[in-house]
Each structure stands twice: as structure tokens, then as C-alpha cells.
Amino acid sequence: MSENNEICCQTKSEGNEPAALQVRPGATYKPAYQSRYSDNAWEVSVNLPGVLKEHLDVTIENEILQVKATRLADTPEGWRPLADYPAEKHYRLRLDVGPEVDPSGVTAGLEDGVLKLALPLREEVKPRTIEVQ
Amino acid sequence: MKMIRYSNPTTDFNDWDSFFADPFRAFAPLLAGRSTSAYRPADAGVEWYEDDENFYVRVELPGVPKSELHLDAEDGLVRISYEKEVTTDGSARRESFERHLRTPEGTDVAAIGAKLEDGILELSLPKAPERKPVSITVS
Missing domain, CATH: 2.60.40.790 (Immunoglobulin-like)
Known part of the structure; x- marks a missing residue:
């Protein structure tokens, strides 16, 4: 299944250069991520090196959190690649967050190439201490 | 919770050639103690x-x-x-x-x-x- 591959789609440039020196126009990757539960919320960190805030799209719909991001081609003119690198990197991550997460309370921040998301639980599913009368 | 996704054996093992070329690849996510997607080859x-x-x-x-x-x-x-x-x-x-x-x-x-x-x-x-x-x- 293509969605499970690290590189799920690629396109090749059709230049006349030798294959090893071609710059591919783009490739889609599933970014590395880590998740942990803390303080009644899920904290998810997604590695998106080189991605700027304006090229990042985070949505949550039908219990699916989707992160789409693009690292644009930004190599200065005159740089010759020594291997076959994609000019643009597209990232896509889909996580099933379940019904417990409150979509309206989700917050996100991007720093040092890492997107940090906080996904708070709905009030009704947060753990409660029950006082014994 | 549904958030934590563990390695799916069918996708990790379907490429047997690469498994034998780098047998630690399949176990790296477990050794690293992280989500499966956190593993990357050395030159990535x-x-x-x-x-x-x-x-x-x-x-x-x-x-x-x-x-x-x-x-x-x-x-x-x-x-x-x-x-x-x-x-x-x-x-x-x-x-x-x-x-x-x-x-x-x-x-x-x-x-x-x-x-x-x-x-x-x-x-x-x-x-x-x-x-x-x-x-x-x-x-």
C-alpha cells in the first residue's frame, strides 16, 4: 500500500543530465513523529526540517489529524547536487486520534523544524477524581 | 489509545531483499523506542x-x-x-x-x-x- 511507504510517490525529471545528477522535482514522505500522553492531552511532535509555517497545513476532520507540509526547493543557483535529491519535499502524515480528542482545543507550534501539536481530551473523557462521601 | 501505531509486519517485511541487506532495519524502531516512522537509514x-x-x-x-x-x-x-x-x-x-x-x-x-x-x-x-x-x- 503506497501510503505505508516512506516514499509514496516520486516523479522523475526528464533532463538530459546523467541520472545521478538529476534533481527530482518532488517526492512525498511520511515524516517521523513521536507521540506521548501528558496532562490530559496528547502531545505529538512531527519532524519537518526546512518547512516554513506558510507551507504547513494541519487539519483535523472525522477523528483524523492530517499534517501536510512542503519544503520548497531552495538550493542557491550554481549548487550542483552530488546525488539524486528531490528538489521539493512533500510531507504527509495522517493519524487516527479517536473520538476522545477535542478538535476545537488543538494547538500547534513550529520551532527548529519540529511541529508540536497538543491535542486535549474532551472534558467528558478526562480522568476525574471521585470524592468519597 | 489509537494514537500509538506499532510496526505493521506486513509492510515492514514485504521487502525481503532489504531485510537481509540490513537486518537491523526491521528492529530499529523497537530499539529506538519510538514510533515506527522515526527510523531512517544512515544517509537519510x-x-x-x-x-x-x-x-x-x-x-x-x-x-x-x-x-x-x-x-x-x-x-x-x-x-x-x-x-x-x-x-x-x-x-x-x-x-x-x-x-x-x-x-x-x-x-x-x-x-x-x-x-x-x-x-x-x-x-x-x-x-x-x-x-x-x-x-x-x-x-
């Missing part, structure tokens, strides 16, 4: 470029602040290291990594330049004079 996230004056290398280092990054260069090698104390839920642990890059032959190690931005480290490695292209005048 490193890109090399050159122009007439320099070699350039871009290394993906997401989550590493400039203040925590150490770079040392010696003969033919650049050592990239990072060490930080992380406190989660009241317990402190040390997070670190070290990575070595072999510099191309003829690199002027003393003049290496570095820049870290948005999780990408960019090094410029000046070529020694004998590696630079020379135009020859026809007499």
Missing part, C-alpha cells in the same frame, strides 16, 4: 552539493537548537553532536546523538562554515586550491 536527510569553490552539505536536524549543537572538524571528518537534558513529567533524561560526516578529499577543514535554520544544518566546505577548477590558457 543528508544532501551534498558543490560549486567551483566549495562543497556544501545539508543535514536534517529537526528539534536541535543552535545552542545545543556542537561541531568539531578534524582531518577528513566533521563530528556533529548534540546533548541536552530533557525533563518530562518530572523525570530528567539525557537526549543526545552523534553523527560523523566524512569530508571530501581536499577540504580545507579550518575554513568550514556552518548555519542552522529551521532544523537544517548547512555546512560549506571550502575546496583546497588544488581541487578548484583551473582554466588553462592556450599559448
